[in-house]
Structures are given as structure tokens and as C-alpha cells.
Ligand SMILES: Nc1ncnc2c1ncn2[C@@H]1O[C@H](COP(=O)(O)OP(=O)(O)OP(=O)(O)O)[C@@H](O)[C@H]1O
């Protein structure tokens with residue numbers, strides 16, 4: 001069954017159209033990630049789904065019911081904000097129970113749900129603390145806890161990890177994945193970090209300038225991007241784009257090759273000069289100058305390449321993509 | 332480690348400066364207080380001396396209690412100040428919230444219009460106000476004063492509070508909406524507690540001028556029943572003779588309620604500053 005469907009959503013602020021004809025289905029229990037560059041309308045889309053912002057046209061259906069006119073609190077969804085948005089004047093317990101009290105749940109139910117959520121998130125020791133007395137990671141967990149206690153059918157996360165440091169981000173990412181397994185609710189997760197998108201998602205929705213560029217599983221998007229934007233956005237370091245003219249004279253298309261699909265070889269068709277070498281231990285990134293273009297080559301293992309060294313670079317045909325001048329994939 | 336806190340000379344200098352400032356600020360009050368307990372002659376002979384067995388006298392306080400209706404005046408002042416403050420804060424905060432939170436046509440103009448009163452002293456309109464009060468039959472009632480003081484306090488209140496309310500994050504208000512709070516509940520339960528320091532600032536700024544005002548009580552409510560403390564104390568200041576004992580005693584007693592209110596509000600102020608509540 002579909003937990004959420006969006007039908008022809010448009011949203012404008014004054015003259016600026018921020019969302020353009022969004023159509024999307026989210027299945028029950030699915031983990032959907034919205035990715036896209038900053039300002040592409042991810043947060044706006046999330047706020048429209050939550051009912052915090054009204055769409056200019058189009059329908060939002062939650063569990064087959066049209067909720068265009070339903071207030072946020074009655075939509076059966078919970079949201080975790082980028083800034084956490086904990087109530088600074090309430091302690092952790094009251095932060096988590098406010099929504100339940102508004103719903104007029106009984107004391108016993110509230111107690112039981114808080115107990116369950118705090119146990120899941122390891123927050124037992126912090127219930128009486130105020131948000132200002134918590135670390136960033138703990139605040140993050142409280143924000144998630146506040147969403148969990150409502151037992152929603154659909155969770156919305158707006159870049160929940162962007163304020164955490166790298167190590168904590170990785171832990172929390174795993175925690176969110178576990179949570180998804182334990183709760184079996186649908187989740188929509190916004191990020192512009194494509195590692196988060198690849199590792200968490202059942203389904204990724206790539207947004208650009210308010211439009212859905214492509215929807216698919218992480219591997220579908222990686223292996224089979226439908227246009228140049230998706231190809232460049234998914235995968236890190238991002239795909240190299242070169243004029244196909246370099247290979248076949250007179251070809252007007254653009255050739256795309258992922259850094260990890262390039263290799264050094266004496267009979268390589270591309271010749272370039274190494275500009276900068278990033279040795280990461282497990283792999284080595286070489287940034288090289290090829291005519292007027294810069295390309296990135298990702299080699300597995302450790303390689304000693306000196307700056308300024310001449311390189312012969314090869315690639316295989318099945319690992320290359322071609323795009324026409326509009327950015328659509330043609331091969 | 333040499334931090335500001337452990338740096339001894341600078342700490343001494345800082346505390347010294349603050350102490351000095353405190354002494355300067357408290358000195359006039361101190362002089363009023365000690366002289367209110369002295370005989371008339373000693374007030375003029377040695378204004379800075381503490382009262383001793385020779386000069387001690389409660390004559391000032393006795394005069395104040397006996398002459399005029401001191402407690403009634405006191406009560407009037409208290410009612411006018413507290414009720415005015417309450418409505419200034421309530422209406423000011425509500426207007427500020429509407430201006431800062433909702434996008435509507437004429438929002439900016441409305442904000443400017445409401446802030447205009449900061450620059451135009453309300454006393455310019457005294458004659459018109461008096462005519463209006465006469466027409467509505469409010470002359471010689473406390474409501475006349477309360478209404479005028481609300482009008483006088485609102486512009487600055489709206490201006491200061493709307494600045495603070497803009498700083499309350501949208502996410503926080505949206506979190507409230509997700510949790511099922513109504514717009515009114517968001518205002519009263521989320522926004523107001525967060526701008527409490529600003530509310531305290533507005534209250535302090537408004538309280539003292541209202542409490543001390545002589546102009547409007549004299550014009551709008553000079554009747555015996557509705558006299559405020561400041562107006563009531565004027566009976567002791569004559570054109571030829573001034574009863575200094577009584578004036579000083581009345582002043583000493585008039586300071587107390589302001590002091591109490593100030594302590595209440597300033598605690599809010601400090602709490603707001605130290606917890607960084609608006610975030
Ligand atoms: N209230 C508003 N009024 C006018 N324009 C807005 C408003 N909110 C957002 N926008 C515009 O809509 C666009 C999309 O904003 P949105 O916050 O959805 O981006 P985002 O994809 O979440 O970006 P980020 O990754 O930086 O969070 C931006 O160009 C922004 O300027």
C-alpha cells in the first residue's frame with residue numbers, strides 16, 4: 001500500500017516557483033531519501049507534506065486520504081528538524097510528551113511510550129535535563145524521541161545529521177537505519193549528503209531546481225542515471241564529464257566516466273598531467289589536467305604518482321555514459 | 332591559565348568600578364531615606380548625617396499618614412501601574428507577534444505606524460485626550476490614566492518585542508504546530524516564555540515613567556478618590572512653604588513598590604541573559 005502520494009504538486013513563493021509538478025509515491029515501510037543541491041526545494045517539499053506550508057496546487061494523499069485541508073498534527077506524521085527545534089524552556093520529558101498531552105492521551109499511555117522511546121535511544125538519564133544541558137548528539141536523539149513517541153505512520157527528517165561531527169554522523173546514521181527496521185513506519189529523509197542517501201535509502205528521489213530528476217534505488221541511480229545531473233550528483237568523487245570529441249572526432253555528445261572507472265595504462269587513449277594527488281590509504285585520488293579539462297581518477301590501493309607526471313588513462317566502453325546537449329542520457 | 336576570571340587585578344578593577352557606580356546610584360536614595368527620619372532642623376543643618384537620638388523623628392511619616400489619604404493614593408498608583416503594564420505587555424506582544432510571524436498585505440506599513448508613537452510624545456495630544464475623556468465620561472477615573480498609559484507604552488513595546496520575536500526560530504514554531512498546538516498556544520506557551528527577557532525590559536522601561544507621572548493625573552484624574560501617589564504628595568510642596576519631612580517620607584515609601592517590581596523583572600532579565608533563551 002502507498003503511505004504517501006503526491007500528485008502534481010506545485011508551490012510558488014510570489015513569482016518564484018520552488019516546486020514544479022512533483023509526482024511521487026512512498027510505499028508502506030519504505031525509506032525514501034530526497035537529495036539535491038542546496039536551495040532545490042527539499043525542505044519546502046517536506047513542509048508541504050507536513051502541512052506547514054500550503055501547496056499552490058496539487059494533492060497530498062496520506063494512506064489514500066486527501067489531507068490538503070488537514071492540519072499538521074492530524075496527519076499522522078512526525079518531523080525531525082534540522083535545528084532540532086527542541087523547546088528550550090521544557091525539559092526532555094516535557095519536550096517528548098507535549099504532543100501526547102495535546103492529543104489527550106492517558107497518563108499510562110504517555111508513560112509507556114516515553115519509556116519505550118527513551119530506552120530505544122538511550123535517553124533514560126537525561127529526562128529531567130533541559131536542552132541547553134545536552135550535547136549536540138543528545139539533542140538530536142531527543143528530537144528523534146519526540147517524533148517516535150507519537151507513533152506516526154510517516155516520519156519526516158530534514159537534514160537531521162548536518163549539525164553533527166563526522167564520527168557522530170556515522171553512528172547516528174546507523175542508529176536511524178536500525179530505528180527504521182524496528183519501527184516499520186515509512187520515513188522520508190532529506191539530505192544533500194549523498195553518502196547518507198546511498199546508505200540509508202530504499203529509494204532515492206533526486207531533486208533539482210524544484211523538479212524530480214530521477215527516482216530509483218541507490219544502485220539504479222548509480223548504474224543507470226537518466227541524465228547528466230543525476231550522474232554528476234550520485235557518486236563521490238563525482239563523475240568526470242568530457243567532450244566525446246576527444247575520443248571520436250566530430251562527436252557532439254558529452255562523455256561521462258566515473259573516477260573509479262578510469263585506470264592508468266600504457267595504451268590508454270587519454271593523456272593527462274597529474275596536478276595533485278590525494279593519498280587516502282585505501283585509495284588514491286589523482287586530479288589531472290587533460291587539455292583544458294580537469295579530471296579525477298580514483299585508484300584502489302596506494303600508488304606513487306608525482307605531481308606533474310604524465311599519465312596515460314584508459315577506460316572501458318561499458319563503464320562510460322553519453323549525454324546529449326540537453327543533458328539527457330543517450331547511451 | 333590566565334583567564335579573565337582568574338586575572339586578579341582586572342577583576343578588582345571591574346568590581347571596583349561597579350561598586351563605585353552602585354554607590355553613586357544609591358546615594359540620592361540613601362540621602363532621602365536618612366533625612367526622612369530626621370527633624371526638620373537637622374535636615375538642613377546636617378543633610379548627610381545619620382539620624383541620632385537628638386535628630387531622630389518620625390514626624391514626616393506621621394504627617395503623611397494623617398494628612399491626605401496616603402494608602403488610597405498608593406493603591407491608585409499601584410492599580411494604574413500594574414494594569415497598564417499588563418495590557419502594554421499583552422497587546423504589545425500580540426501585535427509584535429502578528430507583525431513578525433504572519434505575512435500579510437501592509438505588514439511593513441502597519442509596523443511603521445505602530446512604531447511612530449516612539450517619536451511623537453503623547454503629551455502633544457493632551458487637549459484632545461482630555462476632550463475625549465470628557466466626552467466618554469472617563470475623567471476622574473483610573474481608566475482614563477490606564478488607557479493613556481497603554482497608548483503611551485505600546486509603540487516601544489511593539490518595536491522591541493517584534494525584534495525579539497523575529498529571532499524565535501521558525502522550526503520551533505513549526506514543531507509546535509506538528510505537536511498540535513494552536514496559534515494561540517504557540518504564542519502563549521512557546522513564544523512568550525522565550526521572549527521573557529524582552530518583556531521584562533519593556534516592563535521596566537514603562538513602569539518608572541508611569542509610576543512617577545504627574546502630568547496626566549493632574550489633568551485627567553485630579554479628584555481626591557483617584558489621586559495617584561505622585562499627585563497626592565504634591566500637597567506637601569507649597570508655593571511658599573514645603574513640608575520637607577513629609578515629602579521625604581512620602582518619597583521613601585513611594586520607592587518601595589517600584590523597587591519590588593524592579594527586582595521581580597530584573598531577575599527575569601538576568602535569567603534570560605544567562606540561559607540564552609532566544610535561540
Ligand atoms: N518562505 C519563503 N519565501 C520565499 N522563498 C522561499 C521561502 N522558503 C524557501 N524559499 C525559497 O525556496 C527555495 C527552496 O528552499 P528550500 O529551503 O526548500 O531549499 P532546500 O532544498 O531545503 O535547501 P537546503 O539544502 O539549503 O536546506 C530557495 O530558493 C528559497 O530561497
Ligand SMILES: [Mg+2]
Pocket residue numbers: 042043044158159
Ligand atoms: Mg533545507
